[in-house]
Amino acid sequence: MRAEPAQTSDNELLKAIARSDESALGSLYDRYRVILFGLLVRILNSREEAEDVLQEVFIQVWRRAAHFDESRGRAFTWLVTVARSRAIDRLRVLAARGRLTEAAKRDEWASVSDADTDAFYAERSEIVRRALQEIPEEQRVTLRLAYFEGLTQSEIAARLGTPLGTVKTRMRAGMVKLRELLGHQVRNLL
């Protein structure tokens, strides 16, 4: 992976945000808006809902930055976890209201305008997708259903018409395989 120009670290940005530094919040948003928004659109299938949730995520970052414990993990992991959690919650509320939209077509997404950002995420995206291709399809399917649709093991078993025990085995095996394939690159990817 090509070297990145020196920039303020994520942890330093979070410390600045904890001191109510708006420009730090803006910098963190600029750094991760593309990948986080992409994740939210994938989960919610709606740009409007995804933007609402992205705003909620960064307001939570604004409020909770002082509580981030860098010894427990990376800032990006925290951001992604918060974003996914909020998106899944919103998905459930929308489902309860019967307001889930049709899956957005890929060409309806705004194209990434910044060429550097495109290469930055495209590179990582390519690495992760290549790794996922090495995971058996039945395991990969369970990971994606869980991650992007927020389904539990029982719900996945019901969706696929597969025994629960089989789903449990496949999901665990898929995660173990993903870690084996990418674990040594986590530092570079995240």
Place this chain on the structure above:
Amino acid sequence: MVHQEYKELLSVHALTALDPGDARMLTAHLEHCSECRSAMDQWEETAALLAFDAGAAEPSRHLRERILQAARNAPASSQAGGQTAEATNVIPMPVRRSHGFSMQSWAAIAAVFAFGAFVISLLVLWSQHNASKQELALLSMQVKDAQQQLARQREAIEIVTTPGTQSVELEGTEVAPEAHATVAYDRSGRAVLLANNLPPTPEGQAYQLWFVVSGKLIPGKIFSPDASGHGSVEDQIPAARGSTGFAVTLEPEAGVVAPTGQIYLRSGS
């Protein structure tokens, strides 16, 4: 469940894909097991990699300013751990000064103190006897309360673990930014609210659950948090067309038919 079984659940928990029963057991285990917490952190990093499978997308240009404006209007980040200086409740003993007393004087003084200590001991024992009786009565009441609470928790678990249960998250408002709650409800509308980090209620007041249906607020049940800020209540979602949102306000402990107090928790709807 043995420890190895908990470890085998971690990777799936990082995907938040455990069924509710397993998730609850593992969450309780993680509170006490640093080994598993550390392993959990690593599994969450692995799970976060899946975000790159979603692909990239650019939000609208005005969203950045919207977020910064919302941050300006939001309360600033609190200090880590909410640490504030706690008032000490240690009162230093006064320093005794020595006086030029004779041995006989010391003996007389010592005798007086000894007799006084004896009388005080009798009074303390008598007081402790009465306190023990009261404490026993209090403990009996607490056991009864605990049994009732256990029964309520069993009912709540039943609702949450029913297949097809939906859940909605409630966030704390400015008066309780750390508060959070989840409302889980099954197909029949049986609902349970589980709240954390709620401030203690003033005397004579309690939290009240509200159902927000088509813009109208329908009163739900009253509840009070425990000393650690946890609160729960079971209720029945009113039968109505349209989606239901939820809110929690602080009200008189008998409850009200229309909200009068501040909103402490609300759902996104």
